Amino acid sequence: MGFVIDAAVYIDAPADLVWQVITDLPRYGEWNPFVKRCESTLEPGAPIDMLVTVIGSSPRKQREWIRTNIPGRELSYSMKPVPPGALRSLRSHTVTPAGEHRTRYESHFELDGWLHPVVAAVLGRNLRNGFEGMTAGIQLRAESLRTG
Template structure:
């Protein structure tokens, strides 16, 4: 069974503003405790390069864009490790709500026969990282809305 982290938050800001926060990679270092650097064209099949903070040492990570619906959804995945050893999926989904509010859904899954070892080593850091990034999206969007 895959290791899954789902975090959802309703944000007091319009969907366009939440989407802007998610895709303004140049500003990640200002608000994102999990991914402090990010670069991508957002074109499916092309890379997304990140500096990810897992534990004591940041690490460079390259994944690949799977899908991108501007203003709505972005997903990417690591290059699968041979023989089904490890594969991942990460997605961001933005849904407009009433009164200029937005539901932001953060999803991560890790699977493959090697995933229990990765989870044993990094599971708590992954949980903390995705929760921190989700809180950061919320705080940044609400702050930008306030002015």
């Protein structure tokens, strides 16, 4: 089993609004403490270019590739595997309606391959903090848009 970070929160906002926050890439810098900039067409197979701030380091460019985009439901992307099976990742956002004005948001990240223990040892805590901050940011952003 690889290195996995899972989080789920209930958001007091409709699912379509939560989806809007996740896919409004130009606004990431306004609410996202982890991914300061993000650009993509979100088409499966297209790149997603991010400026990621891992706590304790300078922002760094990260390019991954869109795997799935099921509008209103799921967005996932992954890095190109580092050969030969050294490192691979998967990141997904899942949105599930939990009532008319309530949504369950699930954040999933996994890192696998024979090199993943080294990356997890060096960056694990910072990655966990980053993904937790992003999850909290999605919740706060969607709830503020609903009430704003």
